[in-house]
Amino acid sequence: MCFWLLCACTLVEAQGSYSDTQNPVHGIFEQYLGTDPSHRGVQGTLSFLELDGDLSPSFKLVGSVAFTPDWDWLEEEYAQLNWKSNLFKFGRFRSPFGFNNWSEMYYTPFIGLPIIRGYGTEIVPNRSINRQDGGVEAEGGGGALQYQLAVVDSAMSDWEVTPRQMDTAIGRLQVSGGQFMIGLDGFAKESNHRSGPGEQMAGIDFRWTAPRVQVRGEFVKGIGNQGTSGYYVDLFYRPPGLARTQLGARVQGIDAYNKPSADSTSFKYYQTAPNEYGSEAIPSHSAGTLYTLAVRQFLTSNFTLDVNYGMGANIPQTNGLSGWSVQLQSTFRF
Amino acid sequence: MKSILVLVLAASASASFAADVHGKIVLSQGRAASHAVVYLEGGPKSRPLANAMVDQRGRTFIPHISVITIGTTVSFPNNDTIFHNVFAEYSKEDRFDIGMYARGATKRHTFSKPGVVAVMCSVHPDMSAYIVVIDTPYYTVADSNGEYAIKNVPAGSYTLKVWHESGQVESKRIEVADNRSVDVKTHHT
Numbered sequence: 097m098c099f100w101l102l103c104a105c106t107l108v109e110a111q112g113s114y115s116d117t118q119n120p121v122h123g124i125f126e127q128y129l130g131t132d133p134s135h136r137g138v139q140g141t142l143s144f145l146e147l148d149g150d151l152s153p154s155f156k157l158v159g160s161v162a163f164t165p166d167w168d169w170l171e172e173e174y175a176q177l178n179w180k181s182n183l184f185k186f187g188r189f190r191s192p193f194g195f196n197n198w199s200e201m202y203y204t205p206f207i208g209l210p211i212i213r214g215y216g217t218e219i220v221p222n223r224s225i226n227r228q229d230g231g232v233e234a235e236g237g238g239g240a241l242q243y244q245l246a247v248v249d250s251a252m253s254d255w256e257v258t259p260r261q262m263d264t265a266i267g268r269l270q271v272s273g274g275q276f277m278i279g280l281d282g283f284a285k286e287s288n289h290r291s292g293p294g295e296q297m298a299g300i301d302f303r304w305t306a307p308r309v310q311v312r313g314e315f316v317k318g319i320g321n322q323g324t325s326g327y328y329v330d331l332f333y334r335p336p337g338l339a340r341t342q343l344g345a346r347v348q349g350i351d352a353y354n355k356p357s358a359d360s361t362s363f364k365y366y367q368t369a370p371n372e373y374g375s376e377a378i379p380s381h382s383a384g385t386l387y388t389l390a391v392r393q394f395l396t397s398n399f400t401l402d403v404n405y406g407m408g409a410n411i412p413q414t415n416g417l418s419g420w421s422v423q424l425q426s427t428f429r430f
Numbered sequence: 431m432k433s434i435l436v437l438v439l440a441a442s443a444s445a446s447f448a449a450d451v452h453g454k455i456v457l458s459q460g461r462a463a464s465h466a467v468v469y470l471e472g473g474p475k476s477r478p479l480a481n482a483m484v485d486q487r488g489r490t491f492i493p494h495i496s497v498i499t500i501g502t503t504v505s506f507p508n509n510d511t512i513f514h515n516v517f518a519e520y521s522k523e524d525r526f527d528i529g530m531y532a533r534g535a536t537k538r539h540t541f542s543k544p545g546v547v548a549v550m551c552s553v554h555p556d557m558s559a560y561i562v563v564i565d566t567p568y569y570t571v572a573d574s575n576g577e578y579a580i581k582n583v584p585a586g587s588y589t590l591k592v593w594h595e596s597g598q599v600e601s602k603r604i605e606v607a608d609n610r611s612v613d614v615k616t617h618h619t
Contacts, residue, residue, distance in 0.1 A: 122488060124489070148488060150488070176511075181534065183511065183533070197511065197512050198512075199512040199513065199553060199554070200512070200513065203553050203554060235511075235533075237534075238534070242532070242534070270532075272532070272535075275529060277532070303530070305515075305529040305530045305531070306529060307517070307526070307527035307528070307529060308527055310529075310530055332552075334517075334527075334552055337519070339517070339519030339550060340555070342552060394555040396555075397555055397556045397558065398555075398556065400555055427555070427556050429489075429490075429556055
């Protein structure tokens, strides 16, 4: 037993202090350094800072911001209220559409976001699903059925906190049974002078989990003549005896109508909107499939190393996602 | 190997042959062994606890260190808005993985063997907790100053054991009867 005691103490780097209750004000700082498959050295950097204020057991404030050399933006700034089994958010938050939160996207072995979740992938013209909205969100349900409903401004700028025009409704219904979960998502924006014509998107996602294994996937489709559709399926596996190692395999496909993000790279944080950063070549249609193998190694509780290899279709949407890429992530809590 | 010094003060406190065992645990560097787990073996066996919980809130396991008795079922509610996973790999006594689950869901695991179980989340590498599984009703977790007290211990011979998350442990035979103090020097295993 002594040996295992030592293993437990040595291999698990515990937090600095014991706590029965968490400090009311706490936060997290993350730094991402990545290599582009087509270049040498570190090309991508991202810093993420989040502050949480637990004002009471049922009320908290969340604020987070992300920085890159070229682009900074507010991530989420909201007040969260828990009431019975319901949760309400007020402010700026990640759009409640599918696997949307920071944890789902950034804490995986994959360096690049799924193409359909790239910042530059427009499911309908000028609208991606990787987005921060402003408004009100309600989340609740119980047992096998959970819901999310939001009325928001889906055209928030990078530094806006409060909505200007709540013209968009987003809904999610999630059903779970045993190890399986399936979700349905809908997005509808009304036509108006400020943010343009009406838009609709739909999505379906699933997740299956078992000890050591997780499989998840999403399919998203933009409704209308200029809609883009795409999917990804991820497999995560933690080998026996390697508690700090995670293996991943991803297959993803996209059928894009227009505006490929030709300038985007493999990095989650550089998959920028092509309409903002310019893309000269605008083919009217492109489709392809990409395969990615990944390894995530928790070096310590503060440092994680990801290694990816991508292969598949050579279309604008997969630029920077083929070949080898490496990312070092650091995480510090306070 | 570094060692820590455990100072044990045993005080007789009642006429019904029950005493409070208290003292202070000090690391070899001189600082207090905060939140060390202290327990007494050699007395009656324990019963499973009726309620035990390790919460997941704010991307933290709360509490960071728990002590439970053999047979206790621990619930792991997810009170974050993100998915979490709970697994233990570095324990010879108990290895488990209860999968990923969403906000509002609770999963449970029963700990049937004594030992120290390091609990982790496969999504968030900075999350960790320890669950110390023992087979005695007499235990406590020292405070941030390394001070502890185990109350209402029947008179008799016991083995006092100490576990600290730095990896240092110690055990020493003690007699619980009258006022007394015991010095224990612990070491890395």
